[in-house]
Amino acid sequence: MEANRVLIFAGGTIDPVFLKNISQNDIIIGADRGALFLVEHGISPDISVGDFDSVSPEELEKIKKSSKELIQCDAVNKDLTDTELAFEVAIQRHATEIVMVGVLGSRLDHTLSNIQMMLRGMQHQITSVIWDTNNYVTLTGTTCEIEDRGYTYVSLLPLTPEVTGIHLEGFMYPLDNATLKMGQSLGVSNRLKGERGTIRIESGLLLIIQSKD
Incomplete structure (x- = not known):
């Protein structure tokens, strides 16, 4: 198609x-x-x-x-x-x-x-x-490639009660097999180190917000 x-x-x-x-x-x-x-x-x-x-x-x-x-x-x-x-x-x-x-x-x-x-x-x-x-918002349940679109921050927010097995590559603050639960701010205001980064998760739905003031 x-x-x-x-x-x-x-x-x-x-x-x-x-x-x-x-x-x-x-x-x-x-x-x-x-x-x-x-x-x-x-x-x-x-x-x-x-x-x-x-x-x-x-x-x-x-x-x-x-x-x-x-x-x-x-x-x-x-x-x-x-x-x-x-x-x-x-x-x-x-x-x-x-x-x-x-x-x-x-x-x-x-x-x-x-x-x-x-x-x-x-x-x-x-x-x-x-x-x-000020925002570029996407959603993933598996793997997502993030490119630098001129925004300052990359924030990760669970859209399910929890998101498990989070792996970040190419970010200033990497995560390895991390879990995010609703109400936690651990994933807020990360940054890309270069032009691209990779986000992988094992379960749940993760909201990805690229933003700037």
Whole structure:
């Protein structure tokens, strides 16, 4: 099957510089106000989804005219957030990688929901990433190669009650057969020694957050 990378632009703060990361073969999904962001920056979304309650009628018309496909739902009678709707569409379009932009913001409930959404991706054998100016977030249950993306820190947080058999190579503070449990800060604020590092775990799910202030 052909590899499909799907970029989801949600309604949070997005630096226009992220538009430079769009490749020709990417599928671009705008979630609610994220679709307006794309349109206002000259990008025609392949799909725009959401209830569009955060845009004006005039802005919605812009989105409709510029989108190749529009999926609109009722603002009240819906069970999924706009970002999760976009994520579900990405799964249906056979994504092999989903990159979410504009999903970390002032609403902690939405932020946590979007982070946990990466579990859904893993269940479908899809690599999921959350990316913004200050954070690059991934999830692993096995082995993960980390590359220097210009962030200062690499923090490891369990997304299951515990993660066992953690091995770090290429980090300032290495770990060998370590265990991390929820609530522990041992894995916070590590650093890469060079351009790449390797993280291996034996059990559990590990959230990897590259970040900078």
